[in-house]
Amino acid sequence: MMKNILVLSDFSEVAGNAADYAVKLAAALRANLILFHAVKVPDVSPVPPVSDGGRDKDDPVNEAVAKLEIAEKKLQIVLEGEPDFHPKISFFTQTGNINSCIQKFVADHHIDLIIMGACQSNDFPGFLFGNNIRGVVDAAPCPILLIHHQVSFRPVKHIFYVTDVRYCDLKILVLLTKFATPLKSDVSLLHVGADGLPALLNEEAAAIFRDTIVSNVNYGQLNFYDKREMDAQSAIGNIIEKNGMDILATAYKKYHFFNHLFRENMERDTAIFTQMPILIIPGN
Numbered sequence: 005m006m007k008n009i010l011v012l013s014d015f016s017e018v019a020g021n022a023a024d025y026a027v028k029l030a031a032a033l034r035a036n037l038i039l040f041h042a043v044k045v046p047d048v049s050p051v052p053p054v055s056d057g058g059r060d061k062d063d064p065v066n067e068a069v070a071k072l073e074i075a076e077k078k079l080q081i082v083l084e085g086e087p088d089f090h091p092k093i094s095f096f097t098q099t100g101n102i103n104s105c106i107q108k109f110v111a112d113h114h115i116d117l118i119i120m121g122a123c124q125s126n127d128f129p130g131f132l133f134g135n136n137i138r139g140v141v142d143a144a145p146c147p148i149l150l151i152h153h154q155v156s157f158r159p160v161k162h163i164f165y166v167t168d169v170r171y172c173d174l175k176i177l178v179l180l181t182k183f184a185t186p187l188k189s190d191v192s193l194l195h196v197g198a199d200g201l202p203a204l205l206n207e208e209a210a211a212i213f214r215d216t217i218v219s220n221v222n223y224g225q226l227n228f229y230d231k232r233e234m235d236a237q238s239a240i241g242n243i244i245e246k247n248g249m250d251i252l253a254t255a256y257k258k259y260h261f262f263n264h265l266f267r268e269n270m271e272r273d274t275a276i277f278t279q280m281p282i283l284i285i286p287g288n
Contacts, residue, residue, distance in 0.1 A: 005034075005182070005186070006033045006035045006116040006117060006182075006183065006186075007035055007036065007114065007116055008035060008036050008037075008038060008113060008114055008115050008116055008117075009026055009029070009030050009033070009035050009036070009037050009038070009091075009115070009116065009117045009118075009119060010038050010040055010109070010110065010113070010115045010117070010118045010119070011023050011026045011037060011038065011039050011040065011118075011119045011120070012040055012041075012042075012102065012118065012119070012120040012140065013039055013040065013041050013072070013075060014041065015041070015068075015071050015075070016121065017153065018121035018122070018123050018153040019120070019121045020075070020078075020121075021121060021151065021153050021155070021156075022119055022120055022121035022122075022151040023039065023075060023078075023079060023119075024079070024082055024156075024157065025119070025151045025155065025156070025157045025281070026119040026149075026151075027079045027082050027083060027091060027093070028082065028157040029119070029149075029157065029160070030091040031083065031088070031089050031090065031091055032159070032160070032186070032187055033183075033186050033187065034089045034091075034186065035091060035116070035117075036091050036092040036093070036094070037079070037091045037092070037093045037094075038093075038094050038095065038096065038113060038115070039072050039075055039076060039079075039093070039094070039095035039096070040095065040096050040097065040102075040109065041068045041071070041072060041095075041096075041097045042097070042098060042099070042100055042101060042102035042105065043065050043068050043097055043098065043099045043100075044099075044100075044101070065097045065098065065099060068097040069095075069097055072095040072097060073095070075095070076093050076094075076095055079093055080093065096109070096113075102139075102140060102143075103139045103140060103142070103143040104143075106118075106140060106143045106144055106145075107143060107144075107145050110144065110145055110146055111145070115146055116146060116147075117146060117147050117148075117149060117183075118140070118144055118146060118147070118148045118149070119148075119149045119151060120137065120140065120148065120149075120150060120151070121150075121151050121152075121153060122137055122150040122151060122152050122153070122282075123152065123153045137150065141256060141284055144286065145286060146286065147179070147183075147283055147284065147285045147286070148283070148284045149251070149281050149282070149283050149284075150281060150282045150283075150284065151281050152277075152278040152279075152280075152281075152282075154278050154279070155278070155279070155280060155281055158250065159187070159250070160184075160187045160189050160250040160251055161187075161188075161189050161190065161248070161250055162189065162190050162192065162247060162248050162249055162250045162251075163180060163183070163184055163189050163190065163191050163192070163250065163251045163253055163283075164192050164193075164194050164229070164240075164243065164249050164251070164252055164253065165177065165180055165191065165192070165193050165194065165253045165254070166194045166196050166240070166252060166253070166254050167193065167194075167195070167196065167254065167255060168195065168196060168197055168204075169193065169195045169204070169209050169212045169213055169216075169217070170204065170212065172193070172212075172216075172217060173255055174217065174220050174221060176255050176285050177191070177193070177217065177221050178221055179285065180253060180285075181221060181222075181223040181226070184223070184225070185223075188225075189225070189250070190225045190226075190227055191223060191225060191226050191227070192226075192227040192228065192229055193213060193217065193226075193227070193228050193229070194229045194230075194239060194240070194243070195209040195213070195228070195229070195230055196239070206230040209228075209230055210228055210230065213228040214228075229243060237276060240252070240276060240277075241276050244276070244279060244280070249279075249280050250280060250281075251280060251281050251282075251283050252277070252280055252281070252282050252283065253282075253283040253284075253285060254282070254283070254284060254285070255284075255285050255286075256284050256285060256286050
């Protein structure tokens with residue numbers, strides 16, 4: 005059961021949209037929400053996290069704390085439309101680089117999921133996610149949900165895990181089903197062959213799913229999709245059009261679809277990947 009969700013904020017419009025999504029997801033998961041901002045202060049050693057419980061008036065994080073207080077109040081207003089469960093919302097800030105403090109913060113506060121906003125770089129049109137997001141993904145010890153600034157919350161009914169079935173990590177799939185259970189969501193596996201490996205026939209991929217995955221993952225709403233000879237991007241677009249896709253999940257591993265999302269020069273239009281949240285799950 006998911007208990008604590010961490011939302012990274014830089015107080016931008018993109019981050020605000022991600023926080024709105026996060027608080028509604030937290031209500032659906034019956035989880036608590038923590039807002040976090042890392043203050044970049046040159047030549048200042050990191051200080052312990054400052055929470056909503058108190059602060060030093062001379063501390064350089066004062067402005068950030070004030071902004072977090074405003075953000076928390078806005079989220080309380082968003083929750084007025086969530087009658088069943090209101091997550092507890094708290095916030096923290098500290099000086100330093102987010103990448104250097106994320107592991108300790110996640111461990112100390114028992115974080116199950118990180119949510120952060122994402123937008124496409126104007127300077128590099130073929131680069132879907134910038135280096136800042138890649139740095140957080142590299143450092144984070146738990147799943148990260150990227151919310152593009154065009155995405156608004158809707159009930160999560162369809163989660164698609166994109167992977168090569170030959171490298172499918174059953175632990176990751178079990179984690180996904182635990183995430184999906186309180187949401188009553190379908191979890192569907194979309195087979196995408198890893199770069200450099202021989203293509204797998206659809207029948208062979210389906211057999212691996214049936215014999216190796218279904219038999220070891222106990223979840224009644226587990227489904228399989230194949231690409232029908234389409235490339236991965238076309239297959240995802242086809243699923244979005246015909247079936248809907250509320251979250252696209254991928255493992256952070258060498259031979260997985262993750263690398264496709266973080267290429268600096270994607271061969272095709274990246275707009276398809278801005279239509280839904282993207283869940284990145286550490287491979288270890």
